[in-house]
Amino acid sequence: MGLEEHATILFSHVDKTYPGGNYALRDLNLSVLSGQLVCLIGPSGCGKTTTLRLINRLVEPSRGTIRVRGEDIQKLNPVALRRSIGYVIQDIGLLPHMTILENIELVPRLLGWDRKKRRERALELMEMVGLSPDEYAHRYPRELSGGQQQRVGVMRALAAEPDIILMDEPFGALDPLTRQKLQDELKKLQNRLKKTIVFVTHDMPEALKLADRIIIMKDGRIHQEGTPEEILRHPKDAFVTQFLGGNGQGPQTVADLMKEEAVTVRPGQGVAEAVAIMRRHRVNALLVVEGSQYLGVVTAAGLRRAAKETKRLADLMEDHPAVEPEEPLETALRLMLEEHLDLLPVVGKDRQLVGIVTPSSVVDALAFLIPQGANGEEPGL
Amino acid sequence: MMGDVVRVLSQPSTWSKIGVQALQHVEIVLLALVAAVMVAVPGGIFLAGLKKIAEPIMSAVGLLMTIPSVSLLAIMVPFLGIGVVPALVALGLYALLPILRNTYAGILAVSPAAVDAGKGMGMTPGQLLWLVELPLAFPVIMNGIRTSTVYVIGWAALAAYIGAGGLGDSIIRGLSLMSGGWLLAGALPVTAMALLADALLGRVERRLTEAVS
Numbered sequence: 001m002g003l004e005e006h007a008t009i010l011f012s013h014v015d016k017t018y019p020g021g022n023y024a025l026r027d028l029n030l031s032v033l034s035g036q037l038v039c040l041i042g043p044s045g046c047g048k049t050t051t052l053r054l055i056n057r058l059v060e061p062s063r064g065t066i067r068v069r070g071e072d073i074q075k076l077n078p079v080a081l082r083r084s085i086g087y088v089i090q091d092i093g094l095l096p097h098m099t100i101l102e103n104i105e106l107v108p109r110l111l112g113w114d115r116k117k118r119r120e121r122a123l124e125l126m127e128m129v130g131l132s133p134d135e136y137a138h139r140y141p142r143e144l145s146g147g148q149q150q151r152v153g154v155m156r157a158l159a160a161e162p163d164i165i166l167m168d169e170p171f172g173a174l175d176p177l178t179r180q181k182l183q184d185e186l187k188k189l190q191n192r193l194k195k196t197i198v199f200v201t202h203d204m205p206e207a208l209k210l211a212d213r214i215i216i217m218k219d220g221r222i223h224q225e226g227t228p229e230e231i232l233r234h235p236k237d238a239f240v241t242q243f244l245g246g247n248g249q250g251p252q253t254v255a256d257l258m259k260e261e262a263v264t265v266r267p268g269q270g271v272a273e274a275v276a277i278m279r280r281h282r283v284n285a286l287l288v289v290e291g292s293q294y295l296g297v298v299t300a301a302g303l304r305r306a307a308k309e310t311k312r313l314a315d316l317m318e319d320h321p322a323v324e325p326e327e328p329l330e331t332a333l334r335l336m337l338e339e340h341l342d343l344l345p346v347v348g349k350d351r352q353l354v355g356i357v358t359p360s361s362v363v364d365a366l367a368f369l370i371p372q373g374a375n376g377e378e379p380g381l
Numbered sequence: 382m383m384g385d386v387v388r389v390l391s392q393p394s395t396w397s398k399i400g401v402q403a404l405q406h407v408e409i410v411l412l413a414l415v416a417a418v419m420v421a422v423p424g425g426i427f428l429a430g431l432k433k434i435a436e437p438i439m440s441a442v443g444l445l446m447t448i449p450s451v452s453l454l455a456i457m458v459p460f461l462g463i464g465v466v467p468a469l470v471a472l473g474l475y476a477l478l479p480i481l482r483n484t485y486a487g488i489l490a491v492s493p494a495a496v497d498a499g500k501g502m503g504m505t506p507g508q509l510l511w512l513v514e515l516p517l518a519f520p521v522i523m524n525g526i527r528t529s530t531v532y533v534i535g536w537a538a539l540a541a542y543i544g545a546g547g548l549g550d551s552i553i554r555g556l557s558l559m560s561g562g563w564l565l566a567g568a569l570p571v572t573a574m575a576l577l578a579d580a581l582l583g584r585v586e587r588r589l590t591e592a593v594s
């Protein structure tokens with residue numbers, strides 16, 4: 001109980017019934033400590049969004065009390081409460097008639113920051129999430145891709161530097177590379193500034209990577225909660241195991257598994273150069289790429305066999321199976337483990353190289369696919 | 382008749398008269414519209430917040446709009462006499478209806494996601510109205526204003542019958558003298574005015590629609 005008294009967010013016996021509906025939440029008890037990042041995860045409709053929206057009073061509880069920073073929120077002014085809490089909305093919810101800059105500056109503006117200060121803050125955030133202010137500041141949301149809009153939604157929530165941030169599937173629409181970058185940024189931000197974050201996700205690897213504590217919800221109740229380690233080691237039942245092991249969660253496609261940085265050479269480069277690059281990067285195969293188009297693979301064995309007169313890599317490049325990022329994880333695992341390949345290029349449209357699957361990425365995937373715990377091994381994260 | 386058309390239309394004195402009447406006409410139209418906007422926009426906003434009582438009121442408004450404009454003008458006379466004031470009241474009432482209806486519908490049609498976002502970021506109800514609901518409903522409100530403007534330009538010509546002045550005076554004169562020249566001298570500027578207003582306001586409306594879509 002001592003810890004709970006210091007909780008930044010504390011739910012006691014909270015029920016929520018929507019008009020005409022069944023229980024959306026039932027006897028929810030939940031505490032989030034200051035500076036913690038807690039992930040809410042669970043199947044669609046289990047009450048994750050409802051839980052978030054109870055915290056900033058966009059939804060009122062049917063029973064029970066909620067305390068934020070020690071105060072019963074029923075006694076607080078909802079407008080002031082909401083301005084003090086960052087909120088990333090599930091369906092992004094940018095205001096269509098405001099530019100990107102105006103959207104980001106919205107909460108600082110409501111809080112009465114002066115123009116210069118909020119402009120500086122907005123530009124700083126745009127740099128952080130990789131949206132060039134020159135290009136995007138004065139555009140409207142409809143002129144951005146889904147992933148770009150989502151980043152704007154995240155910036156809007158961070159702009160007024162709230163100490164509590166609610167994020168409802170904030171990275172769902174992002175490509176793997178941007179997603180990873182923003183996850184890293186978020187984790188840094190949280191560590192550096194001690195933000196208290198409640199983060200809703202459908203993606204177990206994301207929860208395992210980010211969370212100090214994971215709360216698995218089911219049918220409006222908490223099904224299991226613990227640190228990522230505890231959950232990996234002692235999944236409560238088949239429901240949790242299934243969550244950990246794919247079946248709609250965890251890495252599912254090649255894109256979730258691949259690494260973006262591959263060691264490449266150009267077809268016009270020479271054999272000696274190729275050997276030097278292999279030595280430097282400690283790899284035994286190189287991807288041959290022209291422009292960014294994938295052409296083939298040069299292996300150490302191939303280099304050794306090369307006739308003395310072979311000068312250009314183009315002449316000893318081998319055809320090699322490749323996969324597309326949208327293909328199921330299973331395809332990549334089968335090729336790697338059963339065909340005994342050492343690497344697997346990942347190519348997109350027009351055979352553009354987008355990444356590479358290596359033995360170590362396969363092992364990472366196995367960490368999710370094979371339930372850990374029984375034998376007490378370290379989870380392979 | 383043809384001879385009359387050429388004679389009347391070629392006289393400079395005709396056009397100086399038409400110039401004065403056109404100014405009067407514009408004046409009546411603008412006064413009626415400004416008054417209508419000032420009542421109908423707040424009214425529509427207010428009704429949008431009270432859905433229960435709003436529905437019957439909006440149906441009544443729909444009924445009122447089916448009263449022919451001549452009758453409405455005539456009805457004014459026993460109460461307010463003749464002159465500019467009763468004409469303005471009748472035209473204002475008419476102009477009010479499309480604007481009221483569109484303001485109401487426009488506010489109700491604002492996407493719940495946008496309202497939710499505004500609320501979630503910590504807007505007060507007033508800020509929600511000014512920063513989200515009104516800007517997003519503006520194209521629809523503008524559409525109501527355009528409809529009203531075009532109607533009122535035409536009806537203002539009828540209002541000359543109850544002494545409002547304006548281009549309707551020339552039309553009435555043409556009718557009573559059987560003069561095609563005076564008829565055209567009055568009717569052409571009214572038509573041009575209506576078309577011009579429709580085109581200009583239509584452009585504004587499209588701009589606004591683009592800006593919020």
Ligand SMILES: Nc1ncnc2c1ncn2[C@@H]1O[C@H](COP(=O)(O)OP(=O)(O)OP(=O)(O)O)[C@@H](O)[C@H]1O
Pocket residue numbers: 018019021023024042043044045046047048049050051090
């Ligand atoms: N405004 C509402 N009115 C009525 N029922 C609602 C409302 N919002 C949510 N519900 C119901 O409450 C339950 C929980 O919904 P909630 O949105 O919290 O789920 P979720 O876990 O966020 O789901 P998802 O992963 O699909 O976003 C669902 O059964 C949903 O249908």
Ligand SMILES: [Mg+2]
Pocket residue numbers: 048049050090168
């Ligand atoms: Mg949800």
